[in-house]
Amino acid sequence: MTDTLQPAVHTPIPGPKSQAIHARRTAVVPAGIPWNLPVYIDRAVGAYLIDVDGNAFVDMGSGIGVTSIGHANQAVIDAVTEQIGRFTHTLFGILPYEGYVTVAEHLARTTPGTHPKKTLLVNSGSEAVENAVKIARKHTGRTGIAVLDHAFHGRTNLTITMNHKMTPYGLGFGPFASDVHHVPNSYPYRDRLSGVAAAHRAIDHIEQRIGASALAALIVEPIQGEGGFIVPADGYLPALQDWANANGVVFIADEIQSGMGRTGAWFASEHFGITPDIVLTAKAIAAGLPLAGVTGRAEIMDSVHVGGIGGTFGGNPVAVAAAAAVFDEIDRAGLLAEADRIGSRLRTGLDALQRRHPTVGEVRGIGAMQAFELTDPNTGLPLAGAAGTISRYAAGRGVILVTAGSDGNVVRLLPNFTTPDAEIDYTLEVLDAALADIAQGGNGR
Known part of the structure; x- marks a missing residue:
C-alpha cells in the first residue's frame, strides 16, 4: 500500500x-x-x-476530483517551489510570463479537435463558466443560455441560476440571472430513452420554449458530476452538438469534473465523439492550486474586445507552474x-x-x-x-x-x-x- x-x-x-x-x-x-x-x-x-x-x-474523492495525480506529487512540489522562488505575481494582463502560455498550449493540444484554439485562465470553475457565457454572448450577439436538468455549474449568481438544484445552492439568494433556460437531459436509468429520443425531446423543448435564434450557448457536462455521474445515452450529445452547430449556438462542454484524464481520456467529450466549441477545465488542472481554463475556437475567443476578459489572479504564476507539471506527469507516468x-x-x-x-x-x-x-x-x-x-x-x-x-x-x-x-x-x-x-x-x- x-x-x-x-x-x-x-x-x-x-x-x-x-x-x-x-x-x-x-x-x-x-x-x-x-x-x-x-x-x-x-x-x-x-x-x-x-x-x-x-x-x-x-x-476515494480526491477533493472532488482535484488531486487526480496523487497527493504530494513530487513533480508538482518541485515546480511550485521553484516558481515561488522566482516570483509569485505580476498580473498576466499587464506583465505576462511564459507559464500561462505553456498551459494554454497544453490545453490546445489535449482538448478535442485540431482547430486553432485559444485559452483564458481564471481562478475557479464558476469563473470559467461565467466567462464562457460572456464570450458566447459576445460572439453570437444573443443572450439566451440553455443548461441541462441535473446540472451543476457553480455558486456565483449566474451559475446558481444554471444549477438544477435550487436547494441548497440558490435558496434565498435571488434575484437570479435572466435568460437561463433548463432543458431535459438524458438520464437513461430513469427516462429509459435512447440518445436519439432524448435529444429530440431536448431540442423540441429548446425550439418551442426558447427559440434557437435567441440562444447564445448550450452548456453540457458530458458526464454530470453533482447530478450523480449521469452518463447520457449514446447519440444524445452528438445530436445536441449537430443541432447547435446548425443553428449558430455555441456548444460548451463543462469538463470541470470530467476532464484532465478522469475518464481515461484527456476529456470525457472524446468518449461521445463530440468536439465542443468551448471546453471548461478546473479542479484537477493544477493539483489543488486555484486555476481554471476556458479553451475555445480561436474565432470565438477572439470575438471579445481588449480588456473584456481577464483578472488579477487568473493564471497565477505558481498555479500555472503546477498545471504544467500536471500535464507532464499525466503524459510521463501514463x-x-x-x-x-x-x-x-x-x-x-x-x-x-x-x-x-x-x-x-x-x-x-x-x-x-x-x-x-x-x-x-x-x-x-x-x-x-x-x-x-x-x-x-x-x-x-x-x-x-x-x-x-x-x-x-x-x-x-x-x-x-x-x-x-x-x-x-x-x-x-x-x-x-x-x-x-x-x-x-x-x-x-
Missing part, C-alpha cells in the same frame, strides 16, 4: 483533536460552508489522507491508462455489489469516475439521503467517499490515478459491508 500506509481508524470519527478544531471553526467560519465529515486533515500522501488524530483514510485500470477494477467490483445488493439500482461511469445509485428495490424510487449513510459508515472504516445525486442517493468514486489495486479492493469490501448494514436498517454509525 502507498508508502506502507493502510486504512487505520484509532479514534471515534471525528477524533478528539478534530472535534476541538471543529469547535473553533463554528465560532469563526460561516455555518453555510458545508462539511462532509468534521475530520480535519493534517497531511496527505499518494492515495491517503491522515487526520490530526492520526487516522489514515483511503481517499496516467490515462491508470485511470482506465482503476475504472475497470472499480466497475467489476461495483457490478458484483449490484448483484448482491438490491438497493444498488445502477452502476455507471467511465474510467476513474464511477458511481452507483441507490433505489428502493420494490418501487424503484430514489433512496433519498442513503449515500450519506454509506459515507459515514465508510469513514468509520478508513475510506473517504463523496456523495452526489439530486436526491442524495448516489455514491461517487473519484480515486486518484495512482491508487493501488489493494486500496480499490478494500474500498469495495467496505462498500459491501455498508450496503449490508443499510439492508439491516443501519444508519452509517
